[in-house]
Amino acid sequence: MLQRVRRTWTAGNRFELLENGEQYYPAVWGAIAGAQHEVMMETFILFEDKVGLELQRVLLEAARRGVRVELTVDGWGTPELSQSYVAPLEAAGVRVRAFDARPRVLGLRLHWFRRMHRKIVVVDGRTAFVGGINFSADHLGDFGPDAKQDYAVRFEGPLVAQVRRFALKQIGQADRPLPPRAASAPSAAGTVEAMFVTRDNGRRRDTIEREYRAAIRAARSEVVIANAYFFPGYRLLRALRRAARRGVKVSLILQGQPDMAIVRTAAQLLHRRLVQAGVDVYEYCQRPLHGKVAVIDGVWATVGSSNLDPLSLALNLEANVMIRDREFAAVLRANLDGLMRDHCTKLDPQSFARQPRWRVWTETLAYHLTRHFPAWAGWLPAHTPVIKPVSPSPQPTTAADGSSLRGPKDAAGEGPLIDIGRAP
Numbered sequence: 001m002l003q004r005v006r007r008t009w010t011a012g013n014r015f016e017l018l019e020n021g022e023q024y025y026p027a028v029w030g031a032i033a034g035a036q037h038e039v040m041m042e043t044f045i046l047f048e049d050k051v052g053l054e055l056q057r058v059l060l061e062a063a064r065r066g067v068r069v070e071l072t073v074d075g076w077g078t079p080e081l082s083q084s085y086v087a088p089l090e091a092a093g094v095r096v097r098a099f100d101a102r103p104r105v106l107g108l109r110l111h112w113f114r115r116m117h118r119k120i121v122v123v124d125g126r127t128a129f130v131g132g133i134n135f136s137a138d139h140l141g142d143f144g145p146d147a148k149q150d151y152a153v154r155f156e157g158p159l160v161a162q163v164r165r166f167a168l169k170q171i172g173q174a175d176r177p178l179p180p181r182a183a184s185a186p187s188a189a190g191t192v193e194a195m196f197v198t199r200d201n202g203r204r205r206d207t208i209e210r211e212y213r214a215a216i217r218a219a220r221s222e223v224v225i226a227n228a229y230f231f232p233g234y235r236l237l238r239a240l241r242r243a244a245r246r247g248v249k250v251s252l253i254l255q256g257q258p259d260m261a262i263v264r265t266a267a268q269l270l271h272r273r274l275v276q277a278g279v280d281v282y283e284y285c286q287r288p289l290h291g292k293v294a295v296i297d298g299v300w301a302t303v304g305s306s307n308l309d310p311l312s313l314a315l316n317l318e319a320n321v322m323i324r325d326r327e328f329a330a331v332l333r334a335n336l337d338g339l340m341r342d343h344c345t346k347l348d349p350q351s352f353a354r355q356p357r358w359r360v361w362t363e364t365l366a367y368h369l370t371r372h373f374p375a376w377a378g379w380l381p382a383h384t385p386v387i388k389p390v391s392p393s394p395q396p397t398t399a400a401d402g403s404s405l406r407g408p409k410d411a412a413g414e415g416p417l418i419d420i421g422r423a424p
Contacts, residue, residue, distance in 0.1 A: 013157030014190030256283030
């Protein structure tokens with residue numbers, strides 16, 4: 001039987017909402033530029049585009065002035081990094097690691113499950129960032145119509161120490177202290193109560209979903225959820241329907257342009273049933289929705305990396321912050337209200353005409369396949385993922401027959417890419 005992990009609220013924090021890369025990246029760059037002792041980072045995706053190159057620059061500057069820098073990327077989300085990218089970082093003393101780096105099989109990446117999907121930055125044990133934004137240019141508006149809509153938070157206060165301890169534990173350094181002069185951070189930075197909640201495949205398998213369900217069950221006036229991939233468990237769906245039936249205004253902002261046909265088909269069934277239960281469903285169609293946020297009753301909010309789908313709720317390693325503060329909730333609620341008002345299409349119950357029986361069966365089958373496939377895959381025998389260093393070891397440039405063995409070049413054309421699945 002799964003043992004429950006008890007969660008408590010931590011008071012004395014100050015939070016700031018960051019929308020998209022335009023707000024997130026300058027905040028992170030500024031925090032790293034001001035670092036004096038330590039930078040801890042985890043990210044699912046790191047690309048060698050203009051965002052990744054700027055991250056390399058600020059990390060190099062920090063490391064060269066004596067800051068200890070720890071960078072962990074996911075071995076599936078970030079499969080390749082060039083020698084010209086990794087080598088300078090390691091030469092400056094940056095410790096670059098990959099989570100579950102595994103070799104390709106016939107050129108394919110097969111380790112789709114149990115990915116490290118978290119996005120965390122901790123600077124000097126004083127400032128932390130948690131959210132859904134990766135380090136890639138597709139989180140900036142100038143990327144074009146495929147630029148993602150997403151959120152993160154920057155915060156200070158006692159909760160930062162918890163995030164730092166967690167990040168250190170992932171690399172086997174949970175007891176590493178900060179220098180004495182850095183450990184004197186103020187015990188309180190504001191008035192916000194918050195929790196740092198992570199999901200793993202051990203004792204914390206349902207922690208994030210459980211916090212959602214508890215908040216929805218306690219809702220008295222309003223639930224607003226914006227989530228990119230929304231195929232939650234039956235208990236969470238039941239909580240939403242029951243909330244709507246007892247008079248709570250439930251609004252969902254969901255992806256209006258799913259990138260897979262089976263997801264589109266499954267979403268049609270899910271959306272129809274939610275609307276029929278009294279839930280307002282808004283489809284965001286301006287650009288890809290990547291956010292994972294919610295506001296309930298104008299006081300409870302969450303921002304993080306966890307979607308409400310089987311991958312995030314049953315397999316991926318995730319991190320969210322739960323925030324209990326009216327001022328922060330009002331800021332996030334106003335942002336989501338703008339999305340619903342200006343960039344979404346509200347589904348009309350009358351638009352769901354009676355469907356042919358074959359269409360209903362097709363949607364039902366697609367929904368259950370989408371909902372359960374990752375969980376079924378989770379039953380298969382699995383290795384234990386490990387975090388290991390990424391080493392840009394030189395690769396041969398020619399084969400015995402004289403043909404080229406150089407891999408694809410990085411975005412700047414400056415060197416072969418390193419498959420981090422080959423790291424020792």
